[in-house]
Amino acid sequence: MGSLTAPKIAILGLGAVGQMLLYRLKATGAEPLALPRYQNSLPEQLHFIDRCDEGHEYAPIAALPEQLDALIVCTKAHQVVEAITPYWDSLRPDCVIVLCHNGLGPHLELQPKLAPNQSLLLATTSRGALRHDKYRVEQTGTGAQDIGLWCGPALNPELEAKLAQLFEVSEFAPNIEESVWAKLVVNCAINPLTAIHNCRNGELADTRYRETLLSLVSEVSQVAQMQGFNLRFKDCYARVLTVIHLTAENYSSMHQDVHLKRGSEIDAITGYVCRMGAELGVDTPVNQEIWDKVRRLERLGF
Ligand SMILES: NC(=O)C1=CN([C@@H]2O[C@H](COP(=O)(O)OP(=O)(O)OC[C@H]3O[C@@H](n4cnc5c(N)ncnc54)[C@H](OP(=O)(O)O)[C@@H]3O)[C@@H](O)[C@H]2O)C=CC1
Numbered sequence: 112m113g114s115l116t117a118p119k120i121a122i123l124g125l126g127a128v129g130q131m132l133l134y135r136l137k138a139t140g141a142e143p144l145a146l147p148r149y150q151n152s153l154p155e156q157l158h159f160i161d162r163c164d165e166g167h168e169y170a171p172i173a174a175l176p177e178q179l180d181a182l183i184v185c186t187k188a189h190q191v192v193e194a195i196t197p198y199w200d201s202l203r204p205d206c207v208i209v210l211c212h213n214g215l216g217p218h219l220e221l222q223p224k225l226a227p228n229q230s231l232l233l234a235t236t237s238r239g240a241l242r243h244d245k246y247r248v249e250q251t252g253t254g255a256q257d258i259g260l261w262c263g264p265a266l267n268p269e270l271e272a273k274l275a276q277l278f279e280v281s282e283f284a285p286n287i288e289e290s291v292w293a294k295l296v297v298n299c300a301i302n303p304l305t306a307i308h309n310c311r312n313g314e315l316a317d318t319r320y321r322e323t324l325l326s327l328v329s330e331v332s333q334v335a336q337m338q339g340f341n342l343r344f345k346d347c348y349a350r351v352l353t354v355i356h357l358t359a360e361n362y363s364s365m366h367q368d369v370h371l372k373r374g375s376e377i378d379a380i381t382g383y384v385c386r387m388g389a390e391l392g393v394d395t396p397v398n399q400e401i402w403d404k405v406r407r408l409e410r411l412g413f
């Protein structure tokens with residue numbers, strides 16, 4: 112990347128989060144570059160509604176994969192590999208890949224495919240984004256965001272600064288995998304229970320869910336600690352209760368996915384923790400039971 116040219120960053124996966132980030136790219140003065148799902152499938156106009164209820168119309172620009180310095184993938188976890196595959200051979204071998212989804216797993220699938228000097232970053236967002244229409248997205252909530260290097264060489268300072276600006280963080284997270292696990296604990300506790308009990312997040316504050324929540328959080332924090340992440344049970348449980356309280360009126364993304372009969376991210380959330388637990392010798396019986404229940408729900412519906 113020449114130091115006189117601004118980094119070229121594109122979004123793949125133009126859903127709720129992808130469109131929110133694409134608008135943010137534009138707001139930071141960068142080109143709103145996107146990779147289309149199918150050839151010539153980018154819309155002429157996108158509509159973004161910000162936190163002040165103000166609407167913004169803008170035109171996305173089709174990116175040329177071979178010119179990109181960074182590609183941010185904003186699909187659901189189980190869609191990442193399929194989405195990036197058609198572009199993989201056209202990307203430059205030093206094009207930075209940023210995965211921005213709930214759950215974990217695709218990073219391990221992509222790692223062996225990376226070129227020797229290619230960096231893989233993870234990012235999280237807790238900002239709510241709602242898709243009113245295919246190309247009309249509203250930012251519905253504020254929340255923490257994080258981005259950091261997971262593997263590969265450090266980024267050049269200009270690109271790192273631009274990505275930090277895009278995710279509105281002062282600097283890259285020093286241990287992004289730990290930050291992702293902190294979010295994973297919350298998703299393991301809230302998402303499947305709201306899908307199984309067909310309820311809003313806030314209902315989980317009822318005492319009848321306490322024991323299950325405690326068990327879920329305890330198992331996930333043990334798997335996290337076994338990997339050396341500093342995620343104490345007490346802090347994790349407190350974070351889960353805070354999110355239940357702050358997002359009381361929300362239907363979780365998993366509730367919506369199961370309800371609308373779309374594939375949910377259960378395999379990348381609860382499933383990932385159970386698989387890691389099995390590898391590390393940590394029992395996760397309650398998460399395993401919950402994983403089975405959600406998979407059954409996906410097949411049979413409510
Ligand atoms: N929405 C939110 O408030 C939040 C979401 N998240 C997480 O962010 C991630 C993205 O969520 P969200 O934006 O809501 O999900 P969406 O389903 O709205 O967006 C996913 C996008 O990926 C596209 N896509 C799927 N497969 C492919 C493919 N093969 N090639 C190209 N594009 C593809 C979909 O296309 P199409 O439009 O054609 O279906 C869709 O536009 C998830 O992990 C979610 O859990 C995290 C925090 C908040």
Ligand SMILES: CC(C)(CO)C(=O)C(=O)O
Nearest residue numbers: 301358361362363364365
């Ligand atoms: C934080 C929470 C649980 C908010 O609903 C979420 O991330 C989701 O629904 O996926």
